[in-house]
Amino acid sequence: MKKIMLLGFSALVLASCVSKKEYAALEAKHKETKDLLNSTTVKLNKCLADEAALSARGKELEKRLADLKATNQDLIQSTKDMTVLTSKGASNLEKSLESLKEKDLKISRLQDALTKKDSVTLALVSSLKKEVGLNDEDIEINVEKSVVFISLSDKLLFKSGSYNITDRAKEILKKVATVINGKPNFEAMVEGHTDNVPYKSGGVLQDNWDLSVKRSTSIVRALQDLGVAPEKLIAAGRSSYVPLVSNDTAENRATNRRTKILILPKIDQFYNMIENEMKSLSK
Template sequence: MKRFLIAGIAGTLLLTSCVSKKEYAALEARQQETQDLLNSATVKLNACLEEKASATTRVMSLEERLAELKKDKNSLIESSKDLTVLTQQGATNLEKSLESLKEKDLKINRLQDALTKKDSVTLALVTSLKKEVGLNDEDIEINVEKGVVFISLSDKMLFKSGSYNITPRATEILGKVSKVINSKPNFEALVEGHTDNVPYNSGGILLDNWDLSAKRSTAIVRELVKLGANPSQLIAAGRSEFVPLVDNSTAENRSINRRTKIYVLPKIDQFYTMIEEEMKNLETEEKE
């Protein structure tokens, strides 16, 4: 009877972990999709910038030529009214070319504005987190990774060894993180647990490092909710030992790899829509 009970609990935990992994995989896929779109936009932007540089050189040349033509025009007016008409037509054509180049600059600026808006939101979020959470602790890192803001909290600050019970010190930090999340209703927080590669063999309801990393991330999520965070903005995920920052050859390195990362990111659908609209507008204008 006792064996059946343990097996049932383990199965339930595995199913829960499986659902979390699927949710995370779906989000990661959407994030990769957005990253691919950003990469495509960046390539296109770089091409446009090169074209702009070439066009700017041409504009300078055209402006010099236009000045020469205007000087010649004044001279030709004295000798022939017919030539004056032709020169005026040439000046008009050059002015139209300049206007076309200005329109192209406008298109480039619109795409730059979309990317700048995203960067501004990211910078504001980093500033808010650093102000709220602080940077005077070696166990806390606030940074940007692939355009996404994250907070990395060391294992020793959050949990006791082999445990998923949160320490009082962690509660204080998480309370500050919860405030930032609440101030950004259009953002989501992905809590990601990481372990070292030492096999988990302490018994109890946990089977391995997958269980431990997932259990720690859900413990953080529950604590954030208890501290006032909106649960609909939170996602829990466990990465076990498989995304180390450094090799696990020393105790110090293993301590670095045992961590929890909290990604604070704009809701994928909203950001994807913003970039997609800018790309569609640009393509439409190029066809006209």
Template sequence: MKRIVLALSVLGLLSTSCGTKKKIAELEQKNKECQDLLNSTTVKLNMCLSEKESLSSQIDFLKKNNADLINNVGNMTTLTHQGAQNIEKALETIKEKDLKISRMQDALTKKDSITLALVTSLKSSVGISDPDIEVNVEKGVVFISIADKLLFKSGSYLVSDRAKEVLAKVAKVINDKPTFECMVEGHTDNVPFTGNAVLLDNWDLSVKRATAIVRVLTKDLKVNPAQLIAAGRSEYIPLVANNTADNRSKNRRTRIVVMPKIDEFYEMIEKEMKKPAK
């Protein structure tokens, strides 16, 4: 009977791991799409700036050409009608490029403002300034890293009371952003886990810690479960080398990844580009 129970437990963990890997893959794909869109927008913005510079050079040439005609003849009548039209067309083209550049910059600024507001909310919360809690932004994604000593006892996945105080502040920010997605990642050091009836290795430990945090966020702190993904990364994404006790302590952490959905960012840019000219 004990063997059957153990087999069913392992099967359950494997099923959970498969589901988690799929969620991780989906989130990483969304993150890649977001970065691709950012890169594409930046390329278009640089092209517009380059075209504007080229058109400005053309205007300077036309102005110089007309100035030479005026100086040679000494009469404004030498400024031909065609020359005036060329200048007018060039100026109109520059205005259009400026409008496109302005709208792209507005969309990017709005997206950056949302991210900045999120980081400010986290850092201004009481306790978020703790040295064992780091909040930073990379490529438009907010990362909250919490040292395991604030969350769990060694080798355990039971969330401490101190951790619930910290997670309550994080939950408040997440609840204020109902359209954002959050992935809770468990990370361990490289010390092999000896295993027991529930946990087999560091993979199991990292996943169980992630799901434990998700349960606190959803059941105790009322975060929408549809916003959350639980993921275990085991020992394979260390912050520093696992060659000292202090370094291993830094690598044992839980990271919460908060990011806007890719379709919202795309709609933001599309909306700006469709605004009528003033």
């Protein structure tokens, strides 16, 4: 602005000292200079604006570069972690496959043991049916929950209200003793069952519990007398609490009065083995 004032002042001074032609030339030159100044000012302002924009863009690019470097570092670390995880995963998978192979082998052994047990059970049923026979309707030989049993009618074994066995019962028990003695790894459990009519005969027996147990021990003693080792015998009484049918008729009550002789492999060892194997499988 000061330059313009000086130029104007100079023009006034010169106007008095120069001719009109020279003055017009100076005035034209002054206008040209002024236009050039304005144009230069506009360009300068544009350059300053561009510089500010480029500076902001540069800072933005620097920030993006820093972010990319950080992301790249994270990817490198993730790759390292994935390599470690993949290695561990392969190791764990190998261990899992080995464990599955071991479990498959154990399951196979269990299945073989169960198959063998089933085979033994069927052979025992066949042997009992052959020895004892099935011609008498008061004798039943069957398998119940993988246990072989002989069920003998009460009238075949005892007189009414008595725990003394009959001569017919001794003939049947002799055959049962032969089967048990032929199987050294078997035991026999004798279960006495009554109907629900209260026992009233008095004497040493108080109730049906006593009667069922006393009949069971009578059978056990008979089997022992027939040569069965006493350590292989088990006496049990169930009273009237495990009936086959309802005790609502005389015929049904007669059905419920029975003695069961369960022929048992020494399953404690077998089931211990099964239990141990199942515990191993669950680990």
